[in-house]
Amino acid sequence: MKRAINLVPARPPAILLAVLPFALILIVYAIGSDIRLGANPNDKLMPSFSTIGEAVGRLAFEENRRTGEYVFWTDTAISLQRIVVGLAISTALCILIGIPVGFLPVLRALFGPFLAAFSLIPPLAVLPILFIVFGLGETSKIVLIVFGVAPFLTRDVALAVAAIPREQIVKAQTLGASTWQMMVHVVFPQILPRLFDSLRLSLGATWLFLIASEAIASEGGLGYRIFLVRRYLSMDVILPYVAWITLLAFLMDYALTLASRGAARWYHLGRAQ
Amino acid sequence: MTEIAIKGLAKSYGDTAILENVNAHLADHEFCVVLGPSGAGKTTLLRILLSQEAATRGEVLIDGVPIDPEPQPDRGVVFQRYSVFPHKSVLANVMLGPQLRAAPLLGRLFGARRRAIRERAEALLQEVGLGEHLAKFPAQLSGGMQQRLAIAQALIMEPKVLLLDEPFGALDQSTKKAMHRLILDLWRKNRMTIVMVTHDIGEAFTLATRILMVDKARRDPHAPTAYGSTITEDIRLDPDKKPALHVVDESADESHTMTAIFARYRADAGDCVVDEHPNFQAAG
Numbered sequence: 001m002k003r004a005i006n007l008v009p010a011r012p013p014a015i016l017l018a019v020l021p022f023a024l025i026l027i028v029y030a031i032g033s034d035i036r037l038g039a040n041p042n043d044k045l046m047p048s049f050s051t052i053g054e055a056v057g058r059l060a061f062e063e064n065r066r067t068g069e070y071v072f073w074t075d076t077a078i079s080l081q082r083i084v085v086g087l088a089i090s091t092a093l094c095i096l097i098g099i100p101v102g103f104l105p106v107l108r109a110l111f112g113p114f115l116a117a118f119s120l121i122p123p124l125a126v127l128p129i130l131f132i133v134f135g136l137g138e139t140s141k142i143v144l145i146v147f148g149v150a151p152f153l154t155r156d157v158a159l160a161v162a163a164i165p166r167e168q169i170v171k172a173q174t175l176g177a178s179t180w181q182m183m184v185h186v187v188f189p190q191i192l193p194r195l196f197d198s199l200r201l202s203l204g205a206t207w208l209f210l211i212a213s214e215a216i217a218s219e220g221g222l223g224y225r226i227f228l229v230r231r232y233l234s235m236d237v238i239l240p241y242v243a244w245i246t247l248l249a250f251l252m253d254y255a256l257t258l259a260s261r262g263a264a265r266w267y268h269l270g271r272a273q
Numbered sequence: 274m275t276e277i278a279i280k281g282l283a284k285s286y287g288d289t290a291i292l293e294n295v296n297a298h299l300a301d302h303e304f305c306v307v308l309g310p311s312g313a314g315k316t317t318l319l320r321i322l323l324s325q326e327a328a329t330r331g332e333v334l335i336d337g338v339p340i341d342p343e344p345q346p347d348r349g350v351v352f353q354r355y356s357v358f359p360h361k362s363v364l365a366n367v368m369l370g371p372q373l374r375a376a377p378l379l380g381r382l383f384g385a386r387r388r389a390i391r392e393r394a395e396a397l398l399q400e401v402g403l404g405e406h407l408a409k410f411p412a413q414l415s416g417g418m419q420q421r422l423a424i425a426q427a428l429i430m431e432p433k434v435l436l437l438d439e440p441f442g443a444l445d446q447s448t449k450k451a452m453h454r455l456i457l458d459l460w461r462k463n464r465m466t467i468v469m470v471t472h473d474i475g476e477a478f479t480l481a482t483r484i485l486m487v488d489k490a491r492r493d494p495h496a497p498t499a500y501g502s503t504i505t506e507d508i509r510l511d512p513d514k515k516p517a518l519h520v521v522d523e524s525a526d527e528s529h530t531m532t533a534i535f536a537r538y539r540a541d542a543g544d545c546v547v548d549e550h551p552n553f554q555a556a557g
Contacts, residue, residue, distance in 0.1 A: 170344050
């Protein structure tokens with residue numbers, strides 16, 4: 001009998017194994033839903049797949065009679081816009097602050113401890129402050145995402161900069177590089193793959209902050225919709241919305257992987273994904 | 274002309290003395306190999322020459338002028354590892370230095386000036402045997418090829434002094450031989466001074482015109498860190514009287530050279546070899 005760590009599945013069975021948990025959860029849900037609906041046809045907790053399909057069709061492919069919008073797509077667009085803007089600002093900040101702070105000893109001494117403390121402030125605890133300062137509009141939601149994600153990214157970039165082998169920096173100086181040139185030509189390209197990885201890891205937090213701010217005060221968005229229909233126990237809307245958010249997060253994660261492979265080809269050479 | 278003078282150099286970290294009273298004068302076009310046991314401070318000496326570290330006392334002069342306190346292009350370097358930039362192609366690694374010098378803001382040239390640097394880089398890479406690998410990334414090169422790249426990258430800056438910190442320490446024997454040949458060729462052609470740190474005594478005698486041994490001259494058994502290392506041996510070798518390098522065939526591939534080196538050691542082993550092809554006999 002081989003040791004468990006040496007049992008490696010071949011390619012086709014591996015794909016089958018990957019699909020199995022997804023199939024299993026759908027089957028378990030279908031059975032559970034069937035049992036509950038059999039006992040009470042008006043049960044709202046576990047709607048059948050056809051009920052869910054109808055709800056999705058109504059929200060995604062029929063104009064809302066009051067507003068003339070396709071609610072599902074409007075929600076998606078609003079949420080995606082908030083996420084993309086929030087992440088873009090966070091990324092810009094973490095590069096502009098993280099690289100100098102990680103690279104220059106004086107800035108590291110000045111801002112290192114401050115950044116460490118700042119990134120420990122629970123973002124949701126300051127959400128009321130954001131609402132008071134920035135109002136209930138788009139700004140406060142984007143600021144919450146930035147507040148929640150940028151400090152983590154910045155610290156991570158600073159750490160990645162500090163982890164670049166000392167030899168590289170000395171070598172660059174013997175090639176006549178100035179501090180600025182080293183940041184642009186040596187440091188930034190080398191932390192880029194790590195930055196993509198950190199962005200992927202912070203996607204979960206990003207969605208958390210988005211949905212939290214949409215749930216509390218908003219007029220649209222995926223999180224807003226979920227918390228709105230919760231009042232009517234509309235599981236037939238909540239469940240597909242959760243699945244859709246998960247799919248969007250997965251696609252963003254995958255897009256970041258592709259972007260990393262394109263932007264830092266050297267890093268992915270011969271590296272198993 | 275490049276003369277290096279090391280005067281009364283000492284380095285200590287707190288109470289731990291690493292180097293003390295290091296004095297040496299290196300003539301123009303010297304190939305100086307610094308030998309010493311592990312932890313003796315030979316790398317520390319190299320780092321001081323590089324201005325990666327500052328001496329506690331004493332000074333280093335190149336042509337009578339104290340060296341800059343920061344690493345500068347007048348002193349090129351090749352480390353044992355991490356000498357090349359992993360995110361740049363072979364060609365881009367070599368083209369980097371001249372572009373940084375010529376374009377302070379962008380670090381990148383365009384048009385005719387870029388073409389001129391490109392031609393120089395390609396010629397240099399051809400010389401170190403990487404002419405076929407211009408577009409590859411360092412991760413796609415073998416250890417010996419990465420060191421060739423690092424040497425080319427340093428040489429394009431035309432440094433007065435090339436500092437080598439155990440550059441061939443991680444290479445196999447056949448690759449090492451080829452690298453010895455290469456570095457001697459480049460040393461003769463470019464008329465520069467080389468200071469190389471190694472713990473391989475054979476390598477030192479093969480390459481050097483000057484061997485410095487760095488070791489502790491005084492020891493206090495009750496306070497092992499009280500005294501630092503100094504220069505305990507200092508010999509000069511005439512390169513023209515040395516036997517030629519046993520590089521079998523420059524165009525030979527690595528495995529061929531390996532076989533040749535093996536054959537030489539096999540011959541030297543003589544009677545120590547008690548049996549040949551024991552497995553073949555058992556099978557036959």
